[in-house]
Amino acid sequence: MKKKPTLGIYGFTGCAGCQLSLLDCEDELIDLFSAADIKVFYEAMSNNDDEALVDIALVEGSINTNKQLDELKEIREKAKVLVAFGSCANHGCVQAMALGDGKWEQRFKQVYGDAKFTVAIPREAQPIHKFVKVDAFIPGCPPSKIQMLRAITQLLFGNKPTYTNSPVCLECKFRENECLLNDGKLCLGPLTMGGCTAPCPTHNTPCIGCWGIIEEANHIAELKLLKEKGFKTEEIIRRFRMFGGSEIVEKIEKLLEVAK
Amino acid sequence: MKYEYKKGPELYTPIMMRIISKRDLTPDVRFFQIVPKEEFKHLDLDYKPGQFMMLSLFGSGEAPFSISSSPTRKGIFEFAIRKTGKITNKIFELKDGDQLGLRGPFGNGFPIEKMLGKDIVIVAGGLGAAPLRSLLLYILDNRELFGRLIYLYGAKNPQEMLYRPDFFEMLESDQLELYLTVDKGNEGFEDKIEEGMVTHLFKYVNDIDPKNTIACVCGPPVMYKFVVNEILKYNLEKHNILVNLERRMKCGTGKCGHCIIDYRYTCIDGPVFTYWDVIHMRELI
Amino acid sequence: MRVLKLSKKDENKLYDVLIKFGEVWAPVPKGSRYVFDKIEKKEDLIMYNEFIRTILPIKKFLMPQELNILNFKPSKYEKPKVDIPTRVIVGVPPCEIHALNILDKFYTTDFVDNYYMERREKVIIIGKSSLPDEYLFSHKTNTSIVEEGYDLFFIDLGDYYLVWVGSEKGDDIVRLGSDIFSEDVPVDVAKDFVAYREKRRKAFTKDIDLEGVTDLMELMYDADFWDEFGEKCLSCGQCTMVCPTCTCFNVIDEIELNKDEGHRRRYWDSCMFKDYSLVAGQHNFRESRAERLKLWYTHKLKAFIGHFGSPSCVGCGRCIITCPVDINVETVVEKLKG
Incomplete structure (x- = not known):
């Protein structure tokens, strides 16, 4: 019999919702445990083998402390394929919404005062690709069951999961929704990685971009459009930033310039 | 009702093939020979040089590959496949006896009937030698049906040259006028391979009868313009300059849309186009 | 009848x-x-x-x-x-x-x-x-x-x-x-x-003059307005989804977890998406949004005539009311006509 691929599921800063949505699969979870030799999965197991070398490492969460950073680097060394699992690991998610504004220390002091940290020295939240090579990714906040299981199946099969590289709008139209932008709502569908099956717009709630920015996102055009619709620059930028993580940081200057 | 609801053959269901042999042509290009899994089935599976097949790998998907073998050598289908992505990575993991799906052939292929009796100039760049091998073998197997055969082949370096031993052997042959070149680094092969772009080999292409010559070109996208410009200098008729193109394809039947160029689908109206098409369709080369 | x-x-x-x-x-x-x-x-x-x-x-x-x-x-x-x-x-x-x-x-x-x-x-x-x-x-x-x-x-x-x-x-x-x-x-x-x-x-009140548009598509191929539209386009793909004659699809294979079986899925694709013309080795035949927009309008207003004898726009007006940034048959024809 062919040896089962080994799998490690690790978590850093985040809500642990990605791991939870994996646990939430229930029926398929049995298949996962029989398809892979799971070495680490703190959220689900008590006998974790931290030292194990793994074929695939699913890493959830952003990096918020120096200790996490060291651990991430260790995981990288132990894993053949390192997968950024969910929005925190991929982009930084909400904890990185103010990334790169230069006020992190100030904010930190506001919350923690002069507290001294000895074990895990805090740092500004960053996605994992800022520190280590990421071989594949699973998007989502949290990932959708179907897409996540498909991606993990591909990974166990030895493939890099591929996605449609299309925005939320594709599936939003599949479900025959009216375009919320045309309805005057601040919808980030065109800027956001699809695969979620567009549940929010389907329930008449604008997309907030939780799956992260799609490669072809045209923020400038969306900014201009939203301004035309009467939204204020600050609000638009705030929404862009909410799940925009590290990618939006590179665009902010240009966006502010355009907004003027 | 104007159109009958007439179903056609099941074009999208692959038949199963198995690999009977493979060898590396270059560090990232591997040559595969495949036959139908059930040997006495699909004996009618015929094709033309220049056509392509859709190969399916269990769980990884499907992609188009041009056929490298010649229909004159029946029964075995040959492909030269470069490792570039998900599907080809998986193809490289296959062992002899492993199975894969096949649909096709698709595409127009080279207009063999029109080429009979003509002098043929073939210009290949890099992996372009894969589909052109089908044509080359076809002509060599029916040598008396064609006029002169001139073959120019350019690769990045000698290691990247497909079928290098075969070509070296052919250099000795009186059946064709063969010239090889590499962009850089012909050390050790100076007597057989020149240095410079493939366009630079046109100095050997002389005494061309413009009314009686057909040129066939296949190579990387950047190559076409330069090569076609060289060929135009010989005053060949525009419909006699043929280019074999690559595009994204998902169906092979002109339905998925990805291979569209203006009003032509590469998978039906191509992959072999004439220079006349090139003039009319901006995005072609 | x-x-x-x-x-x-x-x-x-x-x-x-x-x-x-x-x-x-x-x-x-x-x-x-x-x-x-x-x-x-x-x-x-x-x-x-x-x-x-x-x-x-x-x-x-x-x-x-x-x-x-x-x-x-x-x-x-x-x-x-x-x-x-x-x-x-x-x-x-x-x-x-x-x-x-x-x-x-x-x-x-x-x-x-x-x-x-x-x-x-x-x-x-x-x-x-x-x-x-x-x-x-x-x-x-x-x-x-x-x-x-x-x-x-x-x-x-x-x-x-x-x-x-x-x-x-x-x-x-x-x-x-x-x-x-x-x-x-x-x-x-x-x-x-x-x-x-x-x-x-x-x-009928909507006045879109399609006369001669086929030739104009050819003549205006390099016109600046394509780039302007390209800058505006959100690449959301809605135009292609709602167009009654758009047919492009993508195909993807999926395998079942822990089972030796899977299925091949076909789903609507859009030529407005970046990967539409991407081939192995990462060569993209239509890298820019403007090129992709041109492809769509070429296909609707010109190319389809070459293939089937009539343009493939049926005048339903869906692109006009759907595109959030007003890139549609009306605005494109307007630009083509100068």
Whole structure:
């Protein structure tokens, strides 16, 4: 019999919702445990083998402390394929919404005062690709069951999961929704990685971009459009930033310039 | 009702093939020979040089590959496949006896009937030698049906040259006028391979009868313009300059849309186009 | 062609006739728009007076948004056996029937696409004429009047509908519903009919001059406005989803976790997406948004003529009301005309 691929599921800063949505699969979870030799999965197991070398490492969460950073680097060394699992690991998610504004220390002091940290020295939240090579990714906040299981199946099969590289709008139209932008709502569908099956717009709630920015996102055009619709620059930028993580940081200057 | 609801053959269901042999042509290009899994089935599976097949790998998907073998050598289908992505990575993991799906052939292929009796100039760049091998073998197997055969082949370096031993052997042959070149680094092969772009080999292409010559070109996208410009200098008729193109394809039947160029689908109206098409369709080369 | 009459007082009996032939689908409201949906109760079948532009066109019945085309195991690919229900689609406007005729041509030319055909033969089209709204411009694309492609076609003439029988299936319907479809169509109906046609013709207000656009697409290929549109385009792909003649699809293989089986899925793709023309080795034949927009409009306004003899825009106006940044047939033609 062919040896089962080994799998490690690790978590850093985040809500642990990605791991939870994996646990939430229930029926398929049995298949996962029989398809892979799971070495680490703190959220689900008590006998974790931290030292194990793994074929695939699913890493959830952003990096918020120096200790996490060291651990991430260790995981990288132990894993053949390192997968950024969910929005925190991929982009930084909400904890990185103010990334790169230069006020992190100030904010930190506001919350923690002069507290001294000895074990895990805090740092500004960053996605994992800022520190280590990421071989594949699973998007989502949290990932959708179907897409996540498909991606993990591909990974166990030895493939890099591929996605449609299309925005939320594709599936939003599949479900025959009216375009919320045309309805005057601040919808980030065109800027956001699809695969979620567009549940929010389907329930008449604008997309907030939780799956992260799609490669072809045209923020400038969306900014201009939203301004035309009467939204204020600050609000638009705030929404862009909410799940925009590290990618939006590179665009902010240009966006502010355009907004003027 | 104007159109009958007439179903056609099941074009999208692959038949199963198995690999009977493979060898590396270059560090990232591997040559595969495949036959139908059930040997006495699909004996009618015929094709033309220049056509392509859709190969399916269990769980990884499907992609188009041009056929490298010649229909004159029946029964075995040959492909030269470069490792570039998900599907080809998986193809490289296959062992002899492993199975894969096949649909096709698709595409127009080279207009063999029109080429009979003509002098043929073939210009290949890099992996372009894969589909052109089908044509080359076809002509060599029916040598008396064609006029002169001139073959120019350019690769990045000698290691990247497909079928290098075969070509070296052919250099000795009186059946064709063969010239090889590499962009850089012909050390050790100076007597057989020149240095410079493939366009630079046109100095050997002389005494061309413009009314009686057909040129066939296949190579990387950047190559076409330069090569076609060289060929135009010989005053060949525009419909006699043929280019074999690559595009994204998902169906092979002109339905998925990805291979569209203006009003032509590469998978039906191509992959072999004439220079006349090139003039009319901006995005072609 | 056979023409009958359906009195409006019998309209509420139509559902009972149609349901004998299959599921009944018709436009139902969704937000400020409409969608073709399954009608479960006879009172929900409404023949709207005004022009109804559903969010998605009827292509969703013939080539669904997502479709499982193959099941596979390591040593076998097999077409799944599916039971496709017969669907009677009520209230299809003329321009959409033209689009259907284009799809019929497209899916049967060169190769027949069986997935389309299997669904096409299970669809019964009940067309309906109505007065245009401010976005419909089918009079400019020669698709405002339909002569073929429907099974039945309804024209509202006040107290009654004139019902054109366009196919055998249509004939079966009126025969089965002989108590509501009347053969008593007196000659003076023609007067009402002509008056309706004239009223409808005059009601078109959208003025998009498509004359000479084919040549202009060629001449304006390098015009700056393409780049301006490219900068504006959100690459959301909505235009291609809502266009009744857009057919592009992508194909992806999926395997089941812990099982040696999987399936091949076909789903709508859009030429507005970056990966549309991407080939192995990461070479992209249409890297920029402007190039991709040009491809779409070339295909709609020029290329389709080369392939099938007529442009593939049927003037339904969906791109006009759908594109959030107003890149549509109207604004593109405006720029082409300078």
